[in-house]
Structures are given as structure tokens and as C-alpha cells.
Amino acid sequence: MAHFETEYQRLEASYGDSPPGEENLLMHVPEGTKSHWHHIENLDLFFQRISFWSCFSFKNLCAVHDNTDKNGFTCMLLGEIFELVQLLFVVGFTVFLANCVDYDVLFANKFVNHTDSSKVTLPDAILPMDVCSAHIRDNAFVIFVLIISGVFWLHRLIKFLYNVCCYWEIRSFYIKGLKMTMSELPYVTWQEVQARIIEIQKEHQICIHKKELTELDIYHRILRFKNYMVAMVNKSLLPVRFRLPVLGDSVFYTRGLKYNFELIFFWGPGSLFENEWSLKPEYKRGGNRLELADRLASRILWIGIANLLLCPVILVWQILYAFFSYTEVIKREPGSLGARCWSLYGRCYLRHFNELDHELMSRLSKGYKASSKYMNCFLSPLLTVVAKNVAFFAGSLLAVLIALTIYDEDVLAVEHVLSSITLLGVGITICRSFIPDKHMVFCPEQLLRVILAHIHYMPDHWQGNAHRYETRDQFSQLFQYKAVFILEELLSPVVTPIILIFCLRRKSLEIIDFFRNFTVEVVGVGDTCSFAQMDIRQHGHPAWMSEGKTEASIYQQAEDGKTELSLMHFAITNPHWQPPRETTHFISQLKERVHREAASASSDTHPLSFSESEPRSLVANILAGPSTLASVHFACDSSLTNNAATGLTSGETALRSLSPISSSLHLRDSLSAAHRASGFTSRTMTGSGTDARTVSSGSSAWEGQLTSLVLSEYASTEMSIHALYMHEIHKQQSRGDVSRHTWHRQESDESSDSIPDEVRSEPNAHSRNFPRSHTFPTTLTSPSASPASASATSGTTVGQDGAKAQSSTQRRHSGPAADHFGASGKVVRTARMPMGGWAEGGKASSRHHEPLQEETSEDELPPHIHKVT
């Protein structure tokens, strides 16, 4: 019989599992698409890689911006290969420098007897091979270091090979599953990838436990452990904050420490997690918490001891690594040591729940300019005077030396002249970084507000105290000097074991309690941190607008309004996400308030005539304060090439009229509404291409990306406004309240008891003791109207307003699109029907999608190529 190439297909197991006799019920077997990506077990890792890759290639694009190499896969491979090579080089070169160079020759302490010339060449300084190897063989320490680094290298190599396999699989998923070609991959944003994944789940069932994936599920999976970390930092569970005798209140959180935390909690041997997605069952029960805490404590002790033993190795490694990676930078631009960067702790503190790395990074980068400006406000006058003078003396010395050198270059040959020139140069650069800009205006309060617009979190007592040194010092914990960062990293191997053994071990019981109390099992996701669910009712803070909605005790409340702000952030960045009903209500209510305030602010002719106590002018207050926000909007509106950072610096656009802000606020909303109406299919970006065209005038090739850029830009602005608004409200609310914010919370304040009881919950418990029932949630929370009608009215008004605003600002805006916006308002209404109208809303929106696509099809789609082979 002939040999066939045809493959066997698996007969689905489910058909065989029903007992015989019932088979008549299963008559027609749908053919279905045979997918290769059915049921992926380790979705966490899978999504992480996907997001990483998407962001990587996207970033790549932004950095490179040309069309030569569009293959993110190659880039990543090359990067990893070079990393391996770099590692070999660092070790090899160090050993070589230590053992094989005759420094006497190099420093000319010893003369080489050359016959022909007196010049010393580089090969003269290098010891011969046998001497060199004998050197190495004799030195036990070098051999030890070599062995350790060899083991480390092998580990990296294996990891690299594993990564290659992963990348390969992801690549084939991108190509086959998500149906993207390699050429278009770099132009795809994370939002689009995510949309496609959600689409693909419908037909391929990557996750078997659920029919449909939501955005939140994907984020949960990607950020499972990060959410835990954010929550633990938020609840001050991790010992990263110390009161040192000399330095005062300080923060120590390095990469090494973070690695150890993750090792202990998440993935190390014997960690709390069974696998990537589930907590070990014994940790979910409260019965033997003491025993578990003991076990955890001893584990921490062992890891700490291991750290202590490995300390010299890690230390040597850190020093070498820092030396080789930073010397070049320092030599090139010595000022970079005076520059600042967001500290690791800052990233944890400022991160929302469910915020991806690239989202956080872009947010923080936008805030960078303002932050460094703010920090520069505080240069001490004393230091400035000293620095100025030092710079003067050093500068004159340097000038003389340089002049002499120019006159006769033999000066260079004099001993130490070259080195002193270099040192003086470095010194001057360092001094210069202490001398403030002449044109600097001291306005810390406004700067801080601009910063807040981007970083979204800040302790309460900063507001109004922006000019104080305490605030500055505390802010510098989030935004530290690069030099400090490097120094901390270098210190980390020594400090980490101490922290582990002496601080973290004491907290083991609290940690066990934390993981037990704040872990929820979500179908299709596994165990996640309950804070990351962003449920106002469970973790809301009454001082952060969730008054009356939250049922959380102090222990359960997320600090600093993290839950509320994260919720807003997530809802704004993922406009298609459909939150649970109460949450939807919260979001729509808040949005409505902001819109109303914005509208009243824009109608207000005199924006600066507000009084602080008047709540309705809050937005006016906000908008007038960080006037630069307006310029951000202008930058977004007029040309996208201006990014937010440049907009921030231009302070002279201070009193731009408020209308662009509010209109752009509407615009963004109507955009997203239109977006929602256009259906969240895989063709989303082309679907909203029309909207993009009204805003941007880019070439058609870039249109899709521009659209997403526009949307994300608007999203971040909208989030900024919301964050400011919420902080403002919070400030008014908590005025007079007992302030309890993370910043100065004492150890005793941390409600470490495991059983959250209602007794110790609140001083203002009376306001929260509403008779709550699920049948009347709306009448209690919103006195005005039922959520459906409220959101409907807001939706329609927003739609119309958006259309108006758009037609006023954009001339290219035409009639049909306006109709579309009006229609989108209706769609929003149907989509927000409280009684299970979501599926229908989805259908309606997908129906809406069709004409849009036709409208855009003529130049959006590539011409059909009929394949005749």
C-alpha cells in the first residue's frame, strides 16, 4: 500500500466521554477550524512573551524609525547573543587585565630593551602566554571567579536557548494565530495585539476555562506577580523603607533585592506559588498560618545566608559590570551621573495595578522633564555658590593647561598633565550640574501638579508643601540620582542578605496573611491578587471617592487611592473593557462629574476666579494650575510630532484658553465611543481610520498607527485630568480627617492582624453603614438617576459635544462622520443597558462596523491581488 503523507487528526475527546446510549444526542459534529493553539496551559508566560515582543518591536520601531530591519525576532536574538558575548568578554578581559599585563612596562617603570627603537609597543606590555596561564593557575581566587562565571554563563546559555524556542513559538503564533506578517509586526501596538488575542480566543480557545477572554484577564496573567508586588509595596509590607541613624528616612530597593523577593514569593524552590498561576493550597487556608510563617521565615533565612555566602561573587560581578558599562558613559557625558532616574521603588509606588511596563514607562518618561525641573528648583544656594567658585578655579586651571597645550603639545608629555585635564573637565561638568539655570522660575507647586498629572500618585501632605525640603527629599526617593542608583546597586549584595535576614524574616506572618487574604481565584486566570481586581467595593478607600461604595476595612483598603486610580487608568486605557456593573457605575459617575466640571469650566469666562472651597470649579482649578497641560493638548491637536514632553517645557503657553482642553476631552471620549461603536474586531484600526483622518493628516501607511497613537495620547491626557481631579477631591475630602497615607505610616499603623473585622475599621463608619442591598444599589449611590439613563444622557451629550467640538476645531470634519458620532451615542446607550445588554451591544456595534469599513476601504486596504499560480 502506498505511503501517505497525510497526518492523523485527533478525534476530540469529548465525544467519547459521554456514556454509550447518549450518543444520539451528539449527532452532528461541527467541523470547526482545526487550530494548533487550542488550550495553552501556561498562558501567563505566553502572554508575557507576546506583550514583551509586541512592545519590544514597537519600541524598536520608535527608536529606529526606518524600514531597513523590521524583524523584531532577529533583533531580540542578536541582542541576547551579544549579551552572552559581552559576558564572556567582561570576564575574559578582566582576567586578562589582572594577570597578563605587565604594568611596569606600561607605566614605563621598567625599560624594554628594544634594538631598533625606543618606543614601547602594546605587545611589549603583554606577558607571554605561559607566564600568563601560570599566573592564572596559581591564583585560586581567579580560578574561583572563573568557575563561578562559567557556571553563570552556562546558565545564561541554556536560558538563551530556551528563549529562542519560546520566541520561535511566539513568532509562529503571531504569524499563524494572529495572522500578522512579519513585516507588519513592528507597526502593531499592544492594544491591537490584545484585540486580536481576544478575537482569537473566540475561535481557538487558547484558554479552555473561559469562552471569552477580557482585557483584564490578559493583564492579570501578564502582571500577576507584579500586581502582588505593587500591592505589597502599597500596603508597606515589604521592608524597603528604613530609618537610618544618620541618613534619616531612606528607601533601599534594588534589583538584587527585588530578585530575592520574587525568588522567595513566586518562583523559587519552595515558594508560595505552586506554579505560575496558582498559590499552594495550604497557603489559602488560615488554619496553620503560624506554622507556614515559621517555614517561610526559615526559608528566608536560608536564602539570606545563601546571599551572604555568594556576596563576594555578586559584589565582584556588580563592580565589574558597573565599571564596564558605566565608565564609557561617564567619560562621554559626565553629567549623566548628576542626572536622575526613576528609582525602582518609585516604579513600584507609582505603578497602577494592571499596568504594563511600557505603559508605566511612557507615563514616567512624560513626567521626567517636569520632575527634574522640580528637583532642580531645590539646589541649595550654598552649594551653588561653592560650585560656581570651584568651577571658576578649575576652569581657569583647565584653560591655562589647554592654552599651553595648544601652544606646544609637549606639555602633554609632562607627567599627569593629561590626567589633570581630564579630571578638571569632569569636575567642571559636575559642578555645572549644581548651578541652576538662570531663567529658572521657582514654582514648585505647579510643577508638582504637572508631575502629579503624569505620575498619578503622591502622598497627601505633598500638596501645598511643595516648596519644602521634606517634600523634595521624599520625592527624591522616587526620583533619585543616577549615581545613587549605581551606588545602591553596588551596595546591594551586602545589604540584601541583611534585609532578608533581619527585616523580611520578621514579617513572615504578615506575608502569609497577606497572600491568604488577598488572593482570589479567578476562573480562567488562576490565583491573582485581589487588589488587581480593582473592585471598589472590596478595596476602595472611602477618602478616594468610593465613599459609600466600599465595604473594606482599613486592612483591605488600598492606600493612596490605588484602587480607584488604577480602575480609572485601566478603564481609560482599555475603553472596550466591560467592567462589572458597580464598577461601571463608578466610572461613569466619575467621568460624568469630570465632564460636567470641564464644561462649566470652559463656559466660565474667567478661569482664574475660582475659590478653592467651591467644588464645581475644581476642574477649572486643575486646568488653570498646570497650564502646561493645555499645551500638551495643543500639541496633540495640532501636530503629533510634538510630543508631550516638549509641550511641558513651554511655559509661556500658560494662559491658553481652556476650550481646547475640554473639547479635546470630549473629542477623546467621542473618539473612544466611535471606536467602541466600530466594534472591536481585528480590523479596529482601519475601522477608526476615518476618525484618525479628522485628527491627523498623516500618510495612509502610518494612519493606523497614528490613530492608536492619538488614542493613547488622549487616553493619557484624560487619565491625567482624572488623576488630578481625584487628588483634588481627595484633598478636599480628607481635609480635617486624620491623614493616613503610606508615606509616614508607622509600623504600628500597619494593620497586621489577619482577621479583618468591622470593629476596627473606620472612624467615620457612620457614613458607610448604609443598608446595602443589591436591589437598590443605584438609588443609594446616585441620587440623580438610574445608571442607564444617566450614562445614556451623558453618552449622547458627549457624542454631540464631541461632534461639535470636533467640527469647530477641525475643518476637514464632514457631515457623515457627525452622524456617526450621534449614532455612537446611541450605541453607547444600548451597550450600557444594565440588564445584560452587553452581548447585544457587541452585536450592534459590530453591525455598525460595516459601513465604516466600506467608507475607508478605498485607500486603507491594499488592492486585492488575485493569486494565480
Next chain:
Amino acid sequence: MMISQLFILSSKGDHLIYKDYRGEAGSDVVNIFYEKVTALTGDQPPVVMSHKDLHFVHIRQGGLYWVATTTADSSPFTITEFLNRLSALVKDYCGSLSEKAVQMNFALIHELLDEVLDYGYIQTTSSDILKNFIQTEAVSSRPFSLFDLSNVGLFGAETQQSKVAPSSAATRPIQSSRDQGGKSEIFVDVIERMSVVIGSNGVLMKADIEGEIRVKCYMPSCSEIRIGLNEEFSVGKSQLRGYGAAVRVDECSFHQTVQLDEFDSHRILRLCPSQGEQTVMQYQLSDDLPSAPPFRLFPTIERDSAGRLLMYLKLRCDLPPKSTAINVSASIPVPKGSVSLSQELSSPDQSADLKLQSRAVVWQIPRCSGGTQLSALFKLEVPGLSSASMLEVGPVGLSFELPKLTATGLQIRFLRLSPIHPSTSQRWVRYVTHSDSYVIRI
């Protein structure tokens, strides 16, 4: 009814297995047989040949000669059937039939021959009985390939590997080594052969389909399986069932172990398969194709000014767009005296060459998806091309394999093991339609 000797020869005449049961003839008969077989020209030497008073009965399976000699007047049909079953048995035990497999499993085959025949008398060929006696394990030679490593599911994803098994998955020995854990699997093949003749005017002149369902069972213990066919399956012309397009065959026959009590009502076959491969059901459908024939050819043949023969062929694949045909090969007979060929093919993965001894141009297409149209332009250098020799361009023969497709539309609805096994038992199905003879006249 006895067999005096039994031997297996490779196609080159090497003695792979030789076993003398009765000592009635010397071992030189092997060479005599090989000389007799090779002396004959033509495709098919007669199955039964005789030399002096010795009769040779042979079959060819897997490129090997399976020969039994007998002196008595025994039924040649019995011996032929026995040889067929023996080769099937060897295939089941060794995994595949090839010269190498037989060589490597020398001991195993001898052990089998000891049990199957006793003093020349046939004992049993049932693998259920034999498995109690056969102890030797098969040695299979699977080449190590990097491809197996390349799609390791690192995320625990059910990727290609676990969804689809390569066709070679079914060619493993039934008595696998203990450490392999004896994966209990069932492979079901639905294989249809198509013989079609299409006239020069495009009319379907003959269309026959012969199909069979084969079950290859690797279950350690016998359990009843139930195979459900399409509900619409109907036999004969009159009977029509269900709605929609019926899956109709003219006649079908079943393996003797198949119990048909549920066949009439629910189209369910019940059987207790023994280990190894067996044909459960055979069916045929003549002079009627449920769908259009998979390939059509539009040839243009003319003479160009330089006296060359110009053949412009357009091959249209009429399969549904999701299906593909693989290993398509068209053989076009060309006039005598054709010297050389120049070609223009529509894609680089195709190839064509002139086979001089068979006087044909063979056009190979590795893959051709449904709805596409391929074209080829052949220019043949034929010295002294006359209009008479133009007529020698004869009917085009196509051979192809259509994976995941049955021409009749027969599908396996389900396959159920009646003492329900845990999920360890895996069930695989494969649909193939291939060409028996597919001739398009020009």
C-alpha cells in the same frame, strides 16, 4: 495443505529470511525462484510457478518477495491469503515493511514463523493469540530528526504535536518496548481510491471510488469499539437518509468481526479489534462522483515555427478552497524520438522532466490548493515532427493525494471505547483520497 519452505527475498534477491519446515527440498530453490521471477519480463510475474514438482507461490509486499513452496496439491488461494496475512502480521509486529525492518527484526520474524506454521501446517495468524507467545521486541529504526525537537511545546500548548500525529505515527510495532509505556492508541484510516477517466471533451466518462476503513489498534487489552459513520450514510441507490447531501455508496462489505446490529439505525459499527491493523469496511461507488472531479486539464498542443512541439497545459484544481492536493504528478506521454525539453512553470517549487524510457514528461507539483490554476508550457525538441506523431501525445495520467478529504464525504462521527478508558487512550483519524488511476484524455 502444507507449506514446505518459506522465504523472504529482497527485490535484489538477497535472502532475508529462509525457513525450511519439512526438509522436502534443498535451499537452492531460493535461487531457482529468483531466476524464474527475474527471467520473466513484464510487470507481474505469475503468482504460482512450478519447478519440477515444487510449486512456488509468491506475493510482493513492501518491495519484498514473500514466497512459500509446496509439493502437495494445496490451494494456491489459501497460500496466497496466508502470505498476505503473514506480511500484515510482520508489518504489525515490526511497524513497517521494508528490507531494513525485516533484516533488523530477524529474530522476531523467525519467532513469528515458528508460531504461525508448525511442520508446514498453518496454525494461526491472529495477533490476539500470538501475543501470548511472542516475546521478542521489535527493533525499529526511526531516524533522529531535529524537527521533532523544534516544536516542543514550551508553554504547554497543545500545538501541532498533540493535535496532529504524523502519518508515521501508525507505523510502530504493536508490541512496543515496555519503557515506551505502550501508549494505547487507535488509528482509523479512511482511504479512498479514485479511478477517473475524463474524455477529451471534458466529459466524465468513468468515475469509481473504492474506499476502506482500516483500524490500527494499539490497545493492550481488547475492548469493544464503536465507530459512528455519518448519519446520512446510505447504501444503494434507493435508500436516502437524513437531510442534506447524502453520503452514498453502492455497496459495502465488512470485516467478519464487525457487528452490524446498530448499523441500520444509527450507522454504528461495533467491533472488538485485535491488535494490529485490519480492514473494517470496504465500500465502492461507481460511475458517480458526489462532487466535481478534483482536477481538470486544459491542454493546447501545437507546433511552433521552429518545428518544436508546444504543449501549454492548464491544470485547474476544483477542490474546495480549504483543501489541498499534495504530491500531484502528471505524466504526459510524448512522441517517440523526443530529445529535449524546455519548460516554463508557474511556480518554482514545481518541476518537470522528460523520462526518455517511458516517453513521458512528468510534471511534479508538490502542493496545490483548491481553486487554484496552474499552468505549464513545455517545448519539446522532436526531430522530424509530423502531424501523425502529434497524435502520440496521449492521455495524461495524474496521481495525487488529497489529505483530509474523502471523495464520498464519509466521515467518522465518533469513535468510542465501550469500557470507557481514561484519557490515556488516544484516538486518531485520517482521511485520504488518492488516485488509483486518473486519466484525462487529450
